[in-house]
Amino acid sequence: MLTLLNLLSAIALLVWGTHIVRTGILRVFGSQLRRILSHSINRLPLAFAAGIGVTALVQSSNATALLATSFVSQGLMALAPALTIMLGADVGTALMARVLTFDLSWLSPLLIFAGVLLFLSRKQTRIGQLGRAFIGLGLIILALQLIVAAALPITESRGIKVLFASLTGDLLLDAMVGALLAMATYSSLAAVLLTATLASAGLISLPVAIGLVIGANIGSGVLAFLNSSMQSAAGRRVALGSLLYKLLGLLLVSPLLHPLVNWMNEQQTFEAANLVIGFHLVYNTLRCLLMLPTVRWMARLCTLLLPEKHLDNGVARPRHLDRSALETPSLALSNAVRETLRIGDLVDHMLVRLQEVLQRDEQASGQEIRRLDDDVDALYNAVKLYLAQIPREAMADADARRWAEIIELAVNLEHAGDTIEHMLGKLQHHKTARRHSFSEKGLEELNEMHEQLLANLRLGLSVFLSGDRQGARQLLREKRRFRVRERRLAHAHVERLSQQVVQSIETSSLHLELIADMKRLNSFFCSSAYAVLEDGETGALPSEGADPFSPPHPAQDAADAADVETPKAGGERG
Incomplete structure (x- = not known):
């Protein structure tokens, strides 16, 4: 029982390490990564490379998926480049799995020590958040060592052998288990690394490991689709396209599974873990390269499967307040700035309409002012609630000042909208009721x-x-x-x-x-x-x-x- 608990805690440490790396990198370089992705939409090869690089840096294809879906939801990126970025993200995850299987035991204590010093001494600065990323990377390497150490005694347990013996190499069953494993650990990278460790310990056969790896990719696609549930239909199409590509990969590899396993078994010079990681890298790379020319067709299919629902209740809805960016204050503040500027544009329009009432007493302009004031109130409330959800303790000093500037301007613009509406009432009373x-x-x-x-x-x-x-x-x-x-x-x-x-x-x-x-x-x-x-x-x-x-x-x-x-x-x- 204690051995199993040690294994579960090591897996939890691996998941926590990937989470810390992701949040630390996004807090330091979130704006730059967002800019890289937004500028990589003109040429598909560039978008593919951007997906690889960003995912390798943040250690998570789910984080890249959140960025891409937010871009598409806000109308900043077309669907085809976003799907290309997601294909690159799958390759980036496979590359990081390959890197993390090297002998980096000497690096773990160094990264943790340096990261703690940086984080505790300069917690609210970019350097402090970079130290947070160092801690997470050190924990990932340490967790892999602990998983190997905890898995070794398990190989002697009869019950565990019976449990894994139930996985007989049926591709669909193994893929389903791998998908559940990726969803449970909230990371396909963690699931693949764990699979490689189990294969190296002899707990699972090579065909089972391959099925688990393919399923882990599908599980990450399911996670991305579930995370996009709060997005618009345009944003959900990105996650849907990525998931469909991973399911297509399962269909393509099914006829080749047995010849592939036989060939891999003949490679006696490679360890089981290296074969699993190598398959993961080659499988994702070939799959994504083969499907890269089809992104525009996939974009059309996803648009047909998830059509946009037009809901018009007469009140403006926020366009830029992406909830997936709340964990990264710099990104969330950028979204709030854009929405606040949109409120400013509405107030600008109200002023223009007010001048029309002032000069010609146009009834249509008066009605437009009242409608725009309702829009201003709705967007102000949305910005206010969005800012309230940003974790203040994770903000650097500059971000905290920007947070205060945004809320102050939003409040002032809301008051301005109310004032313009009151001015309209005074004008209409004198010019219409009193005929002055x-x-x-x-x-x-x-x-x-x-x-x-x-x-x-x-x-x-x-x-x-x-x-x-x-x-x-x-x-x-x-x-x-x-x-x-x-x-x-x-x-x-x-x-x-x-x-x-x-x-x-x-x-x-x-x-x-x-x-x-x-x-x-x-x-x-x-x-x-x-x-x-x-x-x-x-x-x-x-x-x-x-x-x-x-x-x-x-x-x-x-x-x-x-x-x-x-x-x-x-x-x-x-």
């Missing part, structure tokens, strides 16, 4: 403020995306100019009241309220500059150039300087 209209000069002034507000929104989104310090300085200068213009136009409106302009008198309260709302919106849109210039640099901004419209009063200039120099929490910073 702005004076020609007043409407011109509001249009000027609106255009500057729209420009500041677009500049603010650009600064948020790029983190450009020069753009952030320009954004704060534009915020100051907007504040100066807001004061001047408010004074100009009061001047028209003193001149008894009837239209100005009728719309006075609405005019001043719209100016105040635009001032609030401008604060929301310019807030991203403060995160970029968080070192007190904003204190130098008031001296950089004067307001282009008119020289302000010294007291007014001092108030504007205080507004720029002293940012407050939230969207309203002055």
Whole structure:
């Protein structure tokens, strides 16, 4: 019983080691690996090589499958290149199985020791996460040694011999067992290495080992398909195509199994473990190369088997919030950034529609604004919940700051959407219910403020995306100019009241309220500059150039300087 427990614990250590390597590598190089895969879609050989390289690095074809399915789900990659990447991932897994069967016992303690030092000393940095990957790789090598040591006594157990004797070389039965083994260990790599160890210990025959290896490949395909259940139909097609390719491999090798086993048995110079690992490598390489020209046909078949279901409930749904990336903060934050920028685009559209209502009182534009505000609310809630699921303890300092920037901008954009909808209600009440209209000069002034507000929104989104310090300085200068213009136009409106302009008198309260709302919106849109210039640099901004419209009063200039120099929490910073 103790021997069996030792074997199970060694298998668990092998699975845990592959998990640690995968998460560590993705946290350090996740963005780069994502970029490599996304840039490998123009030529199929390049995509095939990218699948091999990424899988060899992260020690898991399932991790590569998650990346590829997320790309297809988000519309960043066509199905055929994604299937090519998955074929390369199968070869990458076979290559790593070959590497890990070499005598690397001297490397295990070195990797674990160095990894622990790096991880504990610099846990929240890229170096610390790289140390985490070293620990995982050392544990994989150590686990393989423990599996061999634990399997040796088992060979003397009569019960275990009877159990494995029930596997008589029936390919379908052995493949099913191998698939279950891969699903239980959550890794085809672990299942193949375990199979090689069992064959080396004499617990299973060579035909059984070959069946288990083929089944392990199928099991990894089933795992990838199950993991893609939360993806769109486009993402699930990647996992389905990969699974179908592995089932086709089983059909192709079935007629050749007995001649192949006879030939392998004649190779007396090779150990059983080497024969199993060699078969795994050659089988996957030949299978994937033979099927590489058929990826476009497979893509069409998967599209027919999994058609897209169009569900339109009138509310926008998130496009970029890939749940499979949550374990890798850098990837998850990139997804959240893209979805937040999408919210910014919706707010931009709301502002454009608001100007149409302001000028021509179009009812269709008002309805569009209300619909867009519902979309903004839905996407904001999705981004908020997505960010809440990212493990904060695994974030580096830079990622933690970016997390705060994203949630702050998302909150500000949601408030901006609500403010624009309130502005719409005020406009429609005065222009429709009361039949009031702005004076020609007043409407011109509001249009000027609106255009500057729209420009500041677009500049603010650009600064948020790029983190450009020069753009952030320009954004704060534009915020100051907007504040100066807001004061001047408010004074100009009061001047028209003193001149008894009837239209100005009728719309006075609405005019001043719209100016105040635009001032609030401008604060929301310019807030991203403060995160970029968080070192007190904003204190130098008031001296950089004067307001282009008119020289302000010294007291007014001092108030504007205080507004720029002293940012407050939230969207309203002055």
